[in-house]
Amino acid sequence: MKYLIANWKMNSVDINVWEQEFVNLVSSQNNFPKSDEVRLIVCLNLYDYTVFSEKIKNSKNEIFNKISLFTQDVSQYDEGAFTGQISSKFLKKVGVEGSIIGHSELRENGDTENIVFEKGFRLNEQGLSNIFCIGENLEILENNKKKPFLLNQLQTFCKDNISPGLLAYEPIWAIGTGKEADSENIASAVSIILDFFENKKIDCPILYGGSVSKSNIEEIISISGIDGCLVGNSSLDGEQFAIIASKIKS
Numbered sequence: 001m002k003y004l005i006a007n008w009k010m011n012s013v014d015i016n017v018w019e020q021e022f023v024n025l026v027s028s029q030n031n032f033p034k035s036d037e038v039r040l041i042v043c044l045n046l047y048d049y050t051v052f053s054e055k056i057k058n059s060k061n062e063i064f065n066k067i068s069l070f071t072q073d074v075s076q077y078d079e080g081a082f083t084g085q086i087s088s089k090f091l092k093k094v095g096v097e098g099s100i101i102g103h104s105e106l107r108e109n110g111d112t113e114n115i116v117f118e119k120g121f122r123l124n125e126q127g128l129s130n131i132f133c134i135g136e137n138l139e140i141l142e143n144n145k146k147k148p149f150l151l152n153q154l155q156t157f158c159k160d161n162i163s164p165g166l167l168a169y170e171p172i173w174a175i176g177t178g179k180e181a182d183s184e185n186i187a188s189a190v191s192i193i194l195d196f197f198e199n200k201k202i203d204c205p206i207l208y209g210g211s212v213s214k215s216n217i218e219e220i221i222s223i224s225g226i227d228g229c230l231v232g233n234s235s236l237d238g239e240q241f242a243i244i245a246s247k248i249k250s
């Protein structure tokens, strides 16, 4: 099974147009991967969730109506006086399947390793899944500190029965830059992560994220140990996202 995740971030996406473009592309291809070959997930805000989940329910396209919906963040608290935050209980109540946690854009805004762990814990309490993001910045990469840095992110998260549902390796220097990480860098991260998982007996798909597009998806997905991708910019357009999905096969 391969995985393809759209992270719409705080962008406005016209869901009618997105659905139409996605479905048109899927229908135009005879051998579009089946839903048991590629799992598609869209991470959006709760308002769009309501609109999109209705679309999924009403769609006659069997690829579109198998799309899973996640959010992009969750509170680390259970409930209480936390203005503006959204708890895992609320996510559960509306029917969201899980959330991204640890995205670098949230880490830049104050999410420490411990906060990311707490968020994973809250999701787990409600039986929801997580897409756990890790990745180094350029300074860490250039100072050859990538391995201890990634290991620390993994160690802080994988404890007390908490583990990633999906792990996304997203080097910060490749996010939104239009320049994906090279195969060597991705492969070295995969080997660090796989060793860690093996040690801890964790079985979890590993995804890559950072400037994934229809032009580089085939190269990235061919890297050994990569089970899928997390896509930001190129997921805002339903056709582009479907083209990327069409190039992923188990």
Ligand code: PGA
Pocket: 007, 170, 174, 175, 176, 177, 178, 209, 210, 211, 212, 230, 231, 232, 233, 234
């Ligand atoms: P990008 O974003 O594809 O636009 O680089 C990826 C991400 O932030 O998850």
